[in-house]
Amino acid sequence: MSLIGKIHYFRIPVISLEESVRWYTECLGFHLRRQNKELAVFELKEGPLLVLVKADTNSRGHLIIDGKPEFSVGFTCQEIHKFRQELIDQNVEVDEMVEEDGHYYFHFYDPSKNKLQVHW
Structure with missing residues (x-):
């Protein structure tokens, strides 16, 4: 039996902390809990904290598989179609919607x- 109870936070590397804090608050609507020169901590409605960490320019928070980026952080959203359109309206780089068995x-x-x- 594991002594670990839950995931407390995820860390994502960012190039510009200030720009990323604005984007995660204004574009995604996340609540900024605290910030200093090296990191910013966000609270979501549920689950672990999301921590943005100022990192080197070549750092990314996703995996590379067969030379292509694969996500490592997934969010849920009941109004996924509306959310996707909101991102598009804000000029966020967005891939196509995929549907698999509902x-x-x-x-x-x-x-x-x-x-x-x-996803939803």
């Missing part, structure tokens, strides 16, 4: 080009 998802990129996923 399950919808798409990928999008933050200002540091971290690949993220949202």
